[in-house]
Amino acid sequence: MELRTRIMGIKLDEPRAVINREDADKLGLIAGDRVKINYRGSSLTAPVSISNFAEKGSIVIFLDLAERLEVKDGDFVDITRSDSQLSVELIRRKMAGAKLSKREIEEIVSDIHSGSLSNVELTAFILSLEFRGMDLEEIEYLTKAMAEIGTMLDFGGGNVVDKHSMGGVPGNSKDALIIVPIVASAGLLMPKTSTRAIMSPSGTVDTMEVLAPVDLKAEEIVEITRRVGGVITWAHAANISPVDSMLIERVEYPLRIDPEPLVYASILSKKYAAGIKKLIVDIPVGEEAKVEDMRDARRIAKNMVELAERLGITAEAAISYGGQPVGRCIGPALEAREALEILSSKGKGSGSIVEKSLSIAGMLLEIGGVSAKGKGYQMALSILESGKAYEKFREIVEAQGGDPNIRPEDVELGEHNEIISSRSAGYVTRVSNKAISMIARAAGAPMDKKAGVKLYAKRGDRVEVGDPIMEIFSSSSARLSEAIKLAQSLDPVKVEGMILEIHGRGPVQI
Amino acid sequence: MELRTRIMGIKLDEPRAVINREDADKLGLIAGDRVKINYRGSSLTAPVSISNFAEKGSIVIFLDLAERLEVKDGDFVDITRSDSQLSVELIRRKMAGAKLSKREIEEIVSDIHSGSLSNVELTAFILSLEFRGMDLEEIEYLTKAMAEIGTMLDFGGGNVVDKHSMGGVPGNSKDALIIVPIVASAGLLMPKTSTRAIMSPSGTVDTMEVLAPVDLKAEEIVEITRRVGGVITWAHAANISPVDSMLIERVEYPLRIDPEPLVYASILSKKYAAGIKKLIVDIPVGEEAKVEDMRDARRIAKNMVELAERLGITAEAAISYGGQPVGRCIGPALEAREALEILSSKGKGSGSIVEKSLSIAGMLLEIGGVSAKGKGYQMALSILESGKAYEKFREIVEAQGGDPNIRPEDVELGEHNEIISSRSAGYVTRVSNKAISMIARAAGAPMDKKAGVKLYAKRGDRVEVGDPIMEIFSSSSARLSEAIKLAQSLDPVKVEGMILEIHGRGPVQI
CATH class of the missing domain: 2.40.40.20 (Barwin-like endoglucanases)
Structure with a gap:
């Protein structure tokens, strides 16, 4: 009709x-x-x-x-x-614990892509992955189906490398801004494509977007990567693994869930579609990180490497320290500023982020074959200290359509801000990933790019009563107030005397 | 603002x-x-x-x-x-396997009731019940919260009884039309409130609606029940356990799922809210019924009785034969017609439905205290055969606003219909619950009241080649064609010679 x-x-x-x-x-x-x-x-x-x-x-x-x-x-x-929708019947079978075939997984992915599934059906699919899981074969089919339904980049046999972090640790979105220019300076191709933040206050794309457009088309990614060596862009805009964004926006973000089969499929479908040949996967582990347990981290590392191999990608997984935020800045503008400071100062800045970026850049230089084994870190450091990484970053920003002359202090932060001071003297024994994320998100990050948290104290630092421990930024005074309330109630930075408990002195005096 | x-x-x-x-x-x-x-x-x-x-x-x-x-x-x-929605955080906790407190369950139910949860969130809640389950304490709180947020009926200490079937067997929606008037004739109060069909081709409400309005308000239910002894109405219209309908319409029906904690909460919240004091729960068991295994049936029976007790309801659970459709008619109008035939003929008609209705009516007469133990069935039979049940049903239909003089042949069936004939001679060895449901639903049931299936052959019947085995009805010729196609492909009624296999004669000849 x-x-x-x-x-x-x-x-x-x-x-x-x-x-x-x-x-x-x-x-x-x-x-x-x-x-x-x-x-x-x-x-x-x-x-x-x-x-x-x-x-x-x-x-x-x-x-x-x-x-x-x-x-x-x-x-x-x-x-x-x-007539009845086959994919819905297949989702029902997955809910009941069935293993799906290649063709069945492709059917579901195709219906998600065409926009034919309702939110109820899509949620049922994602929760069935959360509760029923998928074996490696199913995940391989899911990954390929997600990649192949979108654009597949082709760099014509170039030495194409990338890194991806599992995330979950606030402040972790900026390392790509340091790593990509180092690696590109050494002659490798690094077309970094990511999605926006799901649960964290900023993703790599959210942070990069503060400095340059990230909605590059597929042809632009290939052209710029070939010309300057790297890009940092939004997979969705180039139609890379388009179903991934749909799942994130419609279900994973609203529910803040991230089923393990989708963690693999999400990361690897983007890498497979982007033509990556060699990959470093960073798995931060620590209290309140996405992965809290070393055994889980090792299982994920093993699966990731095996799945990558099924896709023809040589991969290594690095388990990194994720017990507190990385660097001192959390939120898109704050993190962009911090990365820019590190690059322009040729390596000065928060030790944790510089150290982590150089380690991963070093692994990429080694896996990409431009550095000898064990020499990658030193090579990455030389590139950063020489100022070549900063120059390369400016080239990338310009190629993506941003202003290459922007200085760190030009990056605008939220006009509403407040410093939170310590109510006690002592040493910082804990900076809570979860609380810092919640505060930065309450302030508006990642949607409000200028919102976030700047940490003035991290683990091991000495603070006195009244010393600033963090500063919160927001574009909205209402959101700032809410973030401050959270900061006061959540105890995000724990300050204690170096002596935490004394035993053996007889009954405890209260 | x-x-x-x-x-x-x-x-x-x-x-x-x-x-x-x-x-x-x-x-x-x-x-x-x-x-x-x-x-x-x-x-x-x-x-x-x-x-x-x-x-x-x-x-x-x-x-x-x-x-x-x-x-x-x-x-x-x-x-x-x-600010962040507490109920969504609680749903996340349930997804992670937590046990929820009374107050937490009330919070979720309240947000569902106010319409504050999105379909993604609601689906996450229902799937977390499917995959994580709830213990009896949680189910008790869920049941009470679902009941108490709606209207609670009060019959002022009357002898209020009811029965509820777990469902899953096509043709099972009409027994209430026979049971309620029998029980009401014996002086008990039986305000039967139900929901519409979720997975089956007709629910009690869908069937009753063919003969009389079912959207009675709470006051009308109380008034009519007190006056004539019973009603058969739609819980939703009287605001009885209103959240139950929302869960069914928004998630359970589209996904065709029915998590076990919700099976209990759905049934018992309606009974608790309707002021029922004594309850018979019918659990049909058999191939392709909702419950296929006797062990499951016994567990469900035990849980149902214990949960009812927590709500102050004396309950008995009857495990019944559910291996093929009940009676010969499936679909709202067809089932209404069959019930009317049985009542008006004082008990003539398909043996399985008469037998089942009398058994359950008998249990109700006993649990309601108007019959001696073991004498309920005989009492129910006398009431049916005396014509009192038919008179009482006419009173109920009239009280609900229907035409008490309607004859079975006045009930309109779908104008598009087709007889399916047997392609072989032999005995019916199987009538598939699932296939018959699918055919009736493809024809349009339960939304299209005039759609459904009439069975001419049931287990054990002898049929010859060309004998009619079923007739399909629909208001739409397009849907009829689809139902016919299904009937031809699904083999819903299996006809075999009485000798199924012969062993010991040497090699099988093919």
Whole structure:
């Protein structure tokens, strides 16, 4: 049946079509059925609502669905009743614990990509991965299906390397801004493509976007990488592993979950699609990091290396210290500023972030074959200290369309800010990853780029009463107040005397 | 901030608010945040979309949310930014396997009831019950919270009994139409409240609605039950356990799942809220029934009785035969017609449904104290054969606003119908619950009341080639074709010679 589209200018983030009761009766449709909407060779299915809000002869759809079909308000589309959706039946089987075949996984990925699954169905799929898991074979098929449904980059046999961090530690989004220019300076190609932050206050893309556009098209990524050696861009904009962003935005971000099979598929589908041949995976481990236990870290490292191999990628996994935030700045603008300071000062700045960046850059130089084994760190350090990394970074920023002359102090921070001071004297015994993340997010990060937390005290530092321990920034005074409230209640930075407990003195005096 | 509402006339089945970017900035809102919408003492929270589809100073909401707040298009509502939603954090904890407290479960139920949870969040809750489960204490709290947030009926100490079937066997929705009038004839009160079918081709409410309105208000249920002894109504219309319907419509029905903790909470919250004091729970067991295994049935029976006791309800659970459809008719109109035939003929009709109805009616008469132990079945049979049950059913139909003079043949069936004939001669060895359900649903049941399947052959019946084995009815020729196709491919009624295999004759001849 031909129906005229009426497009509501709102993105619904899930498929929905509304048709008139009379048209529904003609099509034999009842509430809860799906319709297949066909337009110029494209099609998708959507659950149908029957309402006289849709006039006879018309179909009401929402903006995202219209964009996907490239249909304009008033255009005619062809509507048929859709039989039961195979992918939904497959999701039900996964919920029941079945192992899915290659073809079945491709069917689900294809329906997610076409926008045919409702949020209820998509959530059921992701939670079935959380609770039922997938074996390595299923994850391999999922990874390939996610990559191959989008754009596959081709660098024509170049020495293409990349690194990816599992994340979960605040302040960790900026190391790529230091690593990419070091590695590119040494002649390797490093097209770093990432997604935005899911649970953390900033992802690499959020941080880089403070300094330059990150929505590069696929051709631009290939061209710039070949010309200057590297980019730091948003996978979604280049249609790299497009389903990954959809899962994150629609389900993983709202629920703050990250099922293990999807952790692998998310990271490796992007790397596989981006044409990466050699990969370092960074797995931070520590209290309140995403991975808290060394045994888990080793299992994840092993799986990651094996899965990468199934995709033809040579990978190494580095388990790193993740027991407190990396560096002193958390939040997109703050982290961009910190990276820029380190680069422009040729290596001065917070020891933890400089050290970590050089270690991973060194591993990349070694796996990429431009440094001898065991000499990568030293080579990375020379490149940073020589100022070549800073020059390379400016080239990358310029190539992506940013201002290469921006100085750290030019990076704008939230106009509303407040310093939190220590209420006791002693040594910092703990900086809570979770609390710092929550405070930075309450202040507005990562959506509010200027929001975040600057730490003035980290583990082992001596502080006196009244010394500043952190500063919170936000673009909104309302959000700043909320972040301050959290900072006061969560005890994010623990200050204690060096003597924590005394035993053997008889009964404890209270 | 005061914003003028603009109401879209579509039910979205989840909360959503759209506001202008400028207003969002003033409120410190970023995408993914929630707003609290306050109107005349009511409030709910909704995830916010930021789009210039909403004009400055306005907020776009959808019909269901507007109805819930009782707000009209153009009314001003007060908007504040909502801090993180406690119930969402609790759902996350349940996903991680935590046991929830009474207060925490009440918080979740309250947010579901106010319509504050998105479909992603609601699906996460229901799947966490599927995968993590709940202990009996949690289920007790969930049941009470679901009941107490709605209307609680009070019959002032009357002898109030009810029965509930776990379902899963097609054709099982009509026994209440026979049981309620028998039990009411014996002087007990039986206010039967149910939900619509989730997975089956018809629920008791869908079937009763063919003969009389089922959307009785709470006062009407109490009044009619006191006057004529019983009703058969839709819990949702009387605001009995309102959250139950929401969970079914939004998640359980689309995904066809029914987590065990919710099976208990769904049944018992309705009984607790309806003021039931004595309850018989029917658990059909058999191939392709909801419960396939006797061990599961016994566990469910034990849990059901114990949970009922925690709610002050004396319960017995009957494990019944569920290996094939009950009676010969499946689908709302067909089942209504079959029940009416049995009542009006004083007990003639398909043996399985008469037998089952009398057994359960007998248990109710015994547990209700109007029959001696072991004499209930005989008493129920006398009431049916005397014609008193039929008279009582006519009273109930009339009290609910239906036509008491309707004859079985007056019940309209789908105008499109087709007889499926046997392709072989022999005995019926199997009638598949699942296939019959799928065929009836493909034909349009339960939404299309006139759709369904009439069985002409059941287990043990002798059929010849060309004998009718079933007839399919539908209001839509398109749906009928689909149902016929299913009937041809699924082999729903298996016909074999009485000799299934012969051994000992030497090699099998093919």
